[in-house]
Amino acid sequence: MSGLSQHPLVSRAEEVADEVLRRTKTILPTLARLCLISTFLEDGIRMYFQWNEQREYMDISWGCGKFLATMFVIINLFGQLGGCFMVLLRWKVDIACALLFGIVCMQTVAYSILWDLQFLFRNLALIGALLLVLAESRQEGKSLFAGVPTLGDNKPKSYLQLTGRILLVFMFATLLRMEFSFMQPLHYTEQFLQILQNVVGSVLMLLVTVGYKTKLSALILVVWLTTLNFYLNCWWTIPGYKAMRDFLKYDFFQTLSVIGGLMMVVSLGPGGVSMDEHKKKW
Template sequence: MNQNKLLSKAEDVADEVLRYGKHIMPHLARLCLVSTFIEDGIRMWLQWSDQQEFIRTSWNCGWFLASIFVLFNLVVQLGGSAMVLIRQKVEVACGLLFSIVVLQTFAYNLVWNVQFLPRCLSLIGALLLLLAESRVEGKRLFAGVPSLGDNKPRNYLQLTGRVLLGWCFETQLKEKRSC
């Protein structure tokens, strides 16, 4: 009997939290999904000279090319994240952020780094979830009645994004267990 009362009370509290938090949750979810890009962009800004020096020495290039690379990364990451957060041209923002993932993978020579792969795939998964969320639901023949096949691409994007995010957490748990 006490367990039923406790579960009922927990459900009531959860309902109340959801009722008051339903307007904040989508914004918070988008912030969590782009937080890595925001952090990396801020780090590039605060460690400008270190980032520039690393690119100059690893690429064996000049000051100008290294500066352009770091500036491009900074602007695209912070700008793309801002576009996602204010829900303006989310498809374009996801494409820009995806280009950063690919660019950094090759620029920092992380293509064959097995430890970097889960991070890269989870970022792609987060971008796919953002892309799926931004897709407008297809018009239905009758309001409120679900129909088959309306949002197939959206469903596939969500599934792929969730699997990639889940796979990242699974690999992180395996690393923690082996320590």
């Protein structure tokens, strides 16, 4: 990949990315956290306004009775809203992430997401984004003795960043489209663009996963995924009485959370377990 790193276009793109980071370094972490918790915030608010509908859905789906169905809604309501405010205020972030992680796991089982790969992959990506928030909250390891420097990297933080990057890939797996038809010549252009989108997206995903040109790759993915999200999941254009509005709204905020995770990658960098870090030792 050394040839890629020396390419003038890549070098110029890295300069642009560095300039963007310099100009946004004070607001990028906050914006990343806000985007990341957006899906939990929206779902918590939805639990409040759709209290009866959610209770009835759980009672009918699981036959668990009104009490357990009500408890499910209460846990989702206060757990998600509480976790969101804790993350935004940077107060007990580890507890907040554990709380939101528990909500994701509970919803995965309650809504039978385990049997739907697309929803399961998106929840895994959401967990990856939470791990990146947890990594951001961890301070570099302190020496046991004042004035004595620590040796080595903060390994837990590095592994959190690595796992978070890997899990974010699952979101992009749900965006890859494999619908090809050779019976409709008029659609050749659309098919070519679709293939191009899949290839470019897959390459960028791979670069983020292994931690090569990480900040640049993640920044491109932020722009690309944001564009796709506002184009494909424009729920605000759908009338409120149509069920499609809720589906698009769900997709929009989940994707926004993963965009927040990618912003966190841009802000934090790849961490110790990455090709970018190992290149410094060569």
